[in-house]
Amino acid sequence: MEVKKTYPKILLLIFSSSMFFMLLFFFLYYYTKQIENQVRINSKVQFNSEVNKLLELDNKPIQVAINNDTNWDEFVKFVQSKDTIWYNETIGNELNIYKADYLGAYDVNKKFIIRTASSKIKSKDIIPDEAMIALNRLGLNKFYMKIPEGLIEVTGAAIHASNDPLKNKTTPFGYFFVARLLDASFIKDFEKVSESQISIIDQKYSEIEAQHTIFATVDLKDCNGKIVEKLLFKRKFEVYFENMLTILYVIFFAFFVNLIINLFYTRKLVYAPLDLITRALQTGNKKAIKQLKETTGEFSHIGILFEENSNQKIELVKAKLKAEEGERLKSSFLANLSHEIRTPMNAINGFTDLILNTQLNKEEQLEYLKVVDKSGKNLVSIIDDLIEMSKIDSNQISPNYTNLNLESCINELYETIRITIPKTKNIDFYIIHNEAPAAYNIIADEVKLKQVIVNLVTNAIKFTNEGYVAFGYQIDDKKQAIVFTIKDTGPGIDKDNHKHIFDRFKRVENDATIKAGGLGLGLAISKAYVEMMGGTISLASKVEKGSTFTFTIPLQYDEVQKITVQPVKASTIPHALDAVTILIAEDDNINFLLFQKMIQVKNYNIIRAVNGLEAVDISLSNPNIDIVLMDIKMPIMNGFEALEKIKAIRPDLVVIAQTAYASVEDEDRIMKAGFYGYLTKPINRENLFETIEDVIKNKT
Numbered sequence: 001m002e003v004k005k006t007y008p009k010i011l012l013l014i015f016s017s018s019m020f021f022m023l024l025f026f027f028l029y030y031y032t033k034q035i036e037n038q039v040r041i042n043s044k045v046q047f048n049s050e051v052n053k054l055l056e057l058d059n060k061p062i063q064v065a066i067n068n069d070t071n072w073d074e075f076v077k078f079v080q081s082k083d084t085i086w087y088n089e090t091i092g093n094e095l096n097i098y099k100a101d102y103l104g105a106y107d108v109n110k111k112f113i114i115r116t117a118s119s120k121i122k123s124k125d126i127i128p129d130e131a132m133i134a135l136n137r138l139g140l141n142k143f144y145m146k147i148p149e150g151l152i153e154v155t156g157a158a159i160h161a162s163n164d165p166l167k168n169k170t171t172p173f174g175y176f177f178v179a180r181l182l183d184a185s186f187i188k189d190f191e192k193v194s195e196s197q198i199s200i201i202d203q204k205y206s207e208i209e210a211q212h213t214i215f216a217t218v219d220l221k222d223c224n225g226k227i228v229e230k231l232l233f234k235r236k237f238e239v240y241f242e243n244m245l246t247i248l249y250v251i252f253f254a255f256f257v258n259l260i261i262n263l264f265y266t267r268k269l270v271y272a273p274l275d276l277i278t279r280a281l282q283t284g285n286k287k288a289i290k291q292l293k294e295t296t297g298e299f300s301h302i303g304i305l306f307e308e309n310s311n312q313k314i315e316l317v318k319a320k321l322k323a324e325e326g327e328r329l330k331s332s333f334l335a336n337l338s339h340e341i342r343t344p345m346n347a348i349n350g351f352t353d354l355i356l357n358t359q360l361n362k363e364e365q366l367e368y369l370k371v372v373d374k375s376g377k378n379l380v381s382i383i384d385d386l387i388e389m390s391k392i393d394s395n396q397i398s399p400n401y402t403n404l405n406l407e408s409c410i411n412e413l414y415e416t417i418r419i420t421i422p423k424t425k426n427i428d429f430y431i432i433h434n435e436a437p438a439a440y441n442i443i444a445d446e447v448k449l450k451q452v453i454v455n456l457v458t459n460a461i462k463f464t465n466e467g468y469v470a471f472g473y474q475i476d477d478k479k480q481a482i483v484f485t486i487k488d489t490g491p492g493i494d495k496d497n498h499k500h501i502f503d504r505f506k507r508v509e510n511d512a513t514i515k516a517g518g519l520g521l522g523l524a525i526s527k528a529y530v531e532m533m534g535g536t537i538s539l540a541s542k543v544e545k546g547s548t549f550t551f552t553i554p555l556q557y558d559e560v561q562k563i564t565v566q567p568v569k570a571s572t573i574p575h576a577l578d579a580v581t582i583l584i585a586e587d588d589n590i591n592f593l594l595f596q597k598m599i600q601v602k603n604y605n606i607i608r609a610v611n612g613l614e615a616v617d618i619s620l621s622n623p624n625i626d627i628v629l630m631d632i633k634m635p636i637m638n639g640f641e642a643l644e645k646i647k648a649i650r651p652d653l654v655v656i657a658q659t660a661y662a663s664v665e666d667e668d669r670i671m672k673a674g675f676y677g678y679l680t681k682p683i684n685r686e687n688l689f690e691t692i693e694d695v696i697k698n699k700t
Contacts, residue, residue: 432472
């Protein structure tokens with residue numbers, strides 16, 4: 001079965017079944033848009049027609065009134081006589097009747113005679129000659145023009161006798177004009193009538209369609225037929241098609257989502273499982289089998305069957321490889337064991353025979369006896385490792401937890417191992433500084449813990465010829481663990497051998513290990529002990545760079561007894577006349593021991609504080625204290641804070657800073673803080689005594 005050919009057919013089936021729906025949707029969408037456009041066009045045409053009719057109706061009363069007045073014989077006589085009294089009594093008081101802002105009369109020669117105007121129009125002679133010329137032909141005309149006061153609508157009529165009502169038989173006797181100012185008041189009134197928003201726009205204005213608005217424009221032409229301005233009418237377009245379009249969009253979106261879901265689940269539920277089955281059958285791909293199990297229905301069951309079959313094959317292969325590896329390791333271990341036992345036995349037997357059967361001087365005898373002694377110890381070590389490994393395998397060993405002073409344990413191991421380092425090795429051996437040592441004794445298996453540390457440290461010394469070997473511990477309060485570290489600058493271990501480094505009976509084979517000898521059980525025993533105590537062990541190493549072994553054990557304090565390094569004199573010691581009392585504020589036990597060893601040759605009383613807060617309390621409660629050696633970096637309260645509190649109560653007490661900082665800025669800060677002086681670490685014995693003696697000399 002070719003899955004890749006099946007999937008396109010499934011896709012074709014889905015798309016073909018959806019084609020009719022897509023065509024229907026586009027047809028409905030197109031039809032709706034067409035109807036919407038047609039309704040908008042019809043509405044605009046109707047709106048334009050309505051606006052023009054309203055303007056005509058609005059101007060109709062003016063046209064009727066002006067036509068009547070200009071066909072009045074009395075008006076003809078006025079134009080000839082220019083009788084202003086008659087005009088004011090008859091025509092001039094018709095401003096309100098016309099609802100206009102300007103009435104103006106002109107004679108036959110187009111000369112201005114008189115006008116009547118509201119307060120809105122100040123201009124007098126505003127009608128151009130072209131308007132009167134047009135009236136000769138038209139008799140009655142409406143046009144628009146601009147004057148200083150704004151845009152006006154002008155209705156003009158030629159003055160004829162009553163026997164010429166149509167104004168086409170005789171020549172005019174004069175001209176009469178009625179004008180309205182298209183101001184805000186006019187616009188507002190007309191907006192109410194037309195139920196639209198009106199604005200006067202420039203003739204260059206281009207109409208911008210809005211979704212819910214229709215527009216109508218009216219050209220305002222002058223007497224020559226040229227457009228002066230335009231009136232723009234805007235009205236809400238109340239026929240909405242958005243809901244229909246929204247429904248169509250929702251339908252299309254739902255169809256599209258449904259199509260994607262169909263494609264997704266078709267691929268997930270049909271194509272993907274078939275593809276996984278194909279891969280599982282062809283290559284036995286574990287990832288494909290796992291994914292097949294995570295599907296649903298019959299495909300999941302098929303995945304379980306595939307996994308069971310694959311696991312059986314894997315177990316068979318593992319069993320075969322393990323048997324072959326076990327046989328190989330057994331042979332290799334027995335060969336190595338034979339070699340390692342025969343090597344010291346050969347030396348013991350050979351040199352013993354030489355001592356017994358040859359004539360040797362005392363120097364030669366001593367040299368041979370040393371070889372026998374060393375070989376005997378190596379043989380015992382090999383036997384001990386074998387016995388220990390045998391006990392571990394048979395579960396005959398269990399942790400024996402006791403109360404342990406960790407600081408004393410580390411110092412003891414250091415002194416014990418240090419004296420065993422061959423003088424031929426050019427290495428530095430030291431304890432890694434711990435800024436926060438254990439505050440209390442711990443609960444641990446002392447024997448096994450020491451054995452692990454000794455194994456790892458001696459192993460590091462064995463393979464390191466120059467550089468350094470260091471070990472120490474840190475307290476991880478967050479993880480409630482003690483982290484031990486053993487570092488060296490030896491040859492390092494190749495990365496390929498990291499995974500086998502803790503395997504029993506398996507040893508890294510190179511020139512260094514062959515020269516060093518041994519069965520390679522030390523690291524395996526160490527790993528077993530660490531895991532027995534509930535911890536873990538790991539390695540970080542680079543060739544030619546060195547190695548770092550790290551192991552952890554659970555942290556459990558015995559808080560009944562606080563850790564101590566060495567008993568010191570209490571703070572209630574009497575103050576002898578010839579003695580000086582020194583308070584040493586130092587949280588590091590090793591540094592405090594160093595001070596003790598240096599100062600013990602002098603007749604000084606020594607008091608210790610393990611943090612800044614304790615230094616303050618002792619200084620303020622014991623007036624016999626003459627000098628304070630204050631460590632700058634301490635827990636709870638640092639040296640600067642402690643000095644500030646001491647000086648507030650005992651300003652004359654001499655406080656000397658002792659710090660690992662040695663820069664100019666640090667020295668400046670220490671002296672500005674108010675310290676008498678300072679000693680830099682590592683402490684120089686002569687400088688220490690010189691500073692103390694200087695204080696005593698100044699006091700006396």
